Amino acid sequence: MIEFYFVSITMILMLVGLLFEMERPEVILASTLMIFMVTGIVTPTEAMSGFSNEGMLTIALLFIVAGTIQKSGLVDRALQQLLKGASSNHHIMAKLLPPISLLSAFVNNTPIVMAATPMVKKWCEDKGISPSKFLIPLSYATILGGTITLIGTSTNLVVHGLLLEYGHKGFSFFQLSAVGIPITLLGLGYLIFFSSALLPDRNVSSIIESEALREFTGEVLVTRDFPYLNRTVKEAKLRSLKGVYLVSILREGETIAPVSSATILHKDDLLLFTGDISTITELQRMKGLELQSSSGSHFPEDHRLVEAVVTHHSSLLFKKIKETDFRSQHQAAVIAVHRQHDRLKAKIGDIVLKPGDVLLMIAGDEFSKKKRSADFYSITLLEEQLITPMQMKKGWLSIALLAIMIGLVTFGVLTMFTAMAITTLLLFLFKFVSPGEVKSLIQWHVLLMIACSFGIGLALTNSGVATSIAQFLMALSSPLGLFAVLLSVYILTNIFTEIMTNSAAAVLMFPIVVQVAKTMQIDLLPLAIIVAIAASSSFMTPIGYQTNLIVYGAGGYRFKDFIKVGFPLTLIVMVVTVVIVRFFWF
Known part of the structure; x- marks a missing residue:
């Protein structure tokens, strides 16, 4: 009892x-099962x-x-x-x-x-x-x-x-x-x-369009009075700002992106920040930085805004964004979070993520190249990847192989487990999938x-x-x-x-x-x-x-x-x- x-x-x-x-x-x-095993309700x-x-x-x-x-x-x-x-x-x-x-x-x-x-x-x-x-x-x-x-x-x-x-x-x-x-x-x-x-x-509304970037971008001009001229971004303490992220530097018509901690700052550099732009006014307190009007037109071509939904099994869940090492893990920076159709007003780093939250992120080329993360589902259409004839051939052969196995299962020749095991083995032998891809x-x-x-x-x-x-x-x-x-x-x-x-x-x-x-x-x-x-x-x-x-x-x-x-x-x-x-x- x-x-x-x-x-x-x-x-x-x-x-x-x-x-x-x-x-x-x-x-x-898993915790519930562990409790039942420890208390002897179920054996190991x-x-x-x-x-x-x-x-x-x-x-x-x-x-x-x-x-x-x-x-x-x-x-x-x-x-x-x-x-x-x-x-x-x-x-x-x-x-x-x-x-x-x-x-x-x-x-x-x-x-x-x-x-x-x-x-x-x-x-x-x-x-x-x-x-x-x-x-x-x-x-x-x-x-x-x-x-x-x-x-x-x-x-x-x-x-x-x-x-x-x-x-x-x-x-x-x-x-x-x-x-x-x-x-x-x-x-x-x-x-x-x-x-x-x-x-x-x-x-x-699409937040990818350039006009919408005004809400998320701010531009700051480096003047001759800036005390960190000819010094690095890290030394100028522009890498760890609260609420905003340094996306790129416009210098003599050329865009520097991504910006590393070791990038040297020069006079007349135009710094493009993205994130919670209401916090960018803090930069005005720094001598030698002048806030400019922003239209989003200087947004680097190899960076873009991406939306993604946080999954139920994400490692980001129930953590503050600043505790997740998000930028290095995903090659992207969160600049806004929407929950149940409403944008959260708290500082980005202090937001505790929940399943179903929609993240607005600034991402470079590496994000697109990175394998799909288990932490979120991307809901932005990234650049279409060219499907090679070889990929199509492998795809059709995989479908044909699956169809044959389904036929064998239907007529009782093989069990479902045996059919899938044989199919998987053949996919490995034909090199349609590699052992390294299995994890993802x-x-x-x-x-x-x-x-x-x-x-x-x-x-x-x-x-x-x-x-x-x-x-x-x-x-x-x-x-x-x-x-x-x-x-x-x-x-x-x-x-x-x-x-x-x-x-x-x-x-x-x-x-x-x-x-x-x-x-x-x-x-x-x-x-x-x-x-x-x-x-x-x-x-x-x-x-x-x-x-x-x-x-x-x-x-x-x-x-x-x-x-x-x-x-x-x-x-x-x-x-x-x-x-x-x-x-x-x-």
């Missing part, structure tokens, strides 16, 4: 921590069981396969073609959303949304319309498409791995399509024809959360909490019939997934539905299908799914926008899923 209450209280605290974003999700889940073997689960390992391999296709540039090129020729809101939605949903059935949806978001924003800027009309539907379309196949989302593979662990057969490759295709078609219909009326017409392709934080969730799920089972929750669900719903039981399973899973990540929600719900199946003496498979679909269907908050978080800041959305547009879609998906499962599997 003590174990029961201990696990219950610990789980409540874990959910509160996730809901209020007190720490990164993987840290909260049980705590580590998630790290060897077939579903989790398959996800790791799939990250490599999907990442290889993504880096070939074929996905980016396809998105660019889809955006060409679109003339109206409904036209672009009808043209863009169905192919993206289909693509998401086979490729991880996070990089798809990361690639599409800046393209859609740029298209909207060129057409003079609001990106807020398109970005939530873009995220939702990829979520819906992910429910169609076994590899469409990590959630499906996690539930598949759990079924195998509990001695069941697991999902076939297209088994979820019986539910995934209908909810995707109906969901797309809702998004294309009805979501526009519910979405805000919120113009998120695998989303380690996702794997850690999933692996920890398995141990936490066993704690629910060992302590009797899973049985208690199952009995409570049965007491409420079983008198109303099987349909009510299925509906209650869907609703509870969906609540979990809006609080935590989708895969973690599925793992925590699984021991509960195992108990429900045993009590009612029904097949576990249809309940597992409901858990997989409900855990993926995070539409009402920006924090439940990574793609929602990406578009959250990019579209200038508020929390209520997701509720307003996502609630009808949640009802559609819930009703269709439960009805199909009820009459197709029972």
Whole structure:
């Protein structure tokens, strides 16, 4: 009984921590698992069981396969073609959303949304319309498409791995399509024809244009009275200014950028600063520096303003910007932070970052060349990279290889794990991907959360909490019939997934539905299908799914926008899923 209450209280605290974003999700889940292991609720073997689960390992391999296709540039090129020729809101939605949903059935949806978001924003800027009309539907379309196949989302593979662990057969490759295709078609219909009326017409003006640079740039002239003439920037104490960042020096018509600490200052140098320009007046107190009017016209060509969204698993979370060593880590400087569409007025260095914050950064060439950071999702369209014929060839061959393996899985020749292992091995042998690239392709934080969730799920089972929750669900719903039981399973899973990540929600719900199946003496498979679909269907908050978080800041959305547009879609998906499962599997 003590174990029961201990696990219950610990789980409540874990959910509160996730809901209020007190720490990164993987840290909260790992800490919870550690508590359960130290207190003996789960054995060390049980705590580590998630790290060897077939579903989790398959996800790791799939990250490599999907990442290889993504880096070939074929996905980016396809998105660019889809955006060409679109003339109206409904036209672009009808043209863009169905192919993206289909693509998401086979490729991880996070990089798809990361690639599409800046393209859609740029298209909207060129057409003079609001990106807020398109970005939530873009995220939702990829979520819906992910429910169609076994590899469409990590959630499906996690539930598949759990079924195998509990001695069941697991999902076939297209088994979820019986539910995934209908909810995707109906969901797309809702998004294309009805979501526009519910979405805000919120113009998120481009801050890349030169006129907008006035707000973020200030120019200072070095005169003959400056005491640090012919001395370095570091000696002049211009490297560690609060709120502003020295971007470049204009000297006799030539631009010096980037500016190093060892750069020598000369008379008549024009210093360009960027950041919180309200603090630049402090420079006027320094003898020999004269503040000039700024139009942003002297902004160096090899530097640009970039927007990015802070991720749920970022190492920057819950730290002051000045404590993160941001400039050296990312070759960029933060000059503004927006949260829920509002610009934070505090000094840049003192701002404590949270998931979903939009960073406005000044970045040079090295930022574009740097591999995509795990700390944030870039939502600014960087310079298009030339896709070589060799890259395209590798991309098409990778797709062909994946298609062959999917065929072998579909006809039962190979298991999903074996197929992905062979595919990954061949990609290495053909040198389509190098061992050094694997580190950046695998989303380690996702794997850690999933692996920890398995141990936490066993704690629910060992302590009797899973049985208690199952009995409570049965007491409420079983008198109303099987349909009510299925509906209650869907609703509870969906609540979990809006609080935590989708895969973690599925793992925590699984021991509960195992108990429900045993009590009612029904097949576990249809309940597992409901858990997989409900855990993926995070539409009402920006924090439940990574793609929602990406578009959250990019579209200038508020929390209520997701509720307003996502609630009808949640009802559609819930009703269709439960009805199909009820009459197709029972």
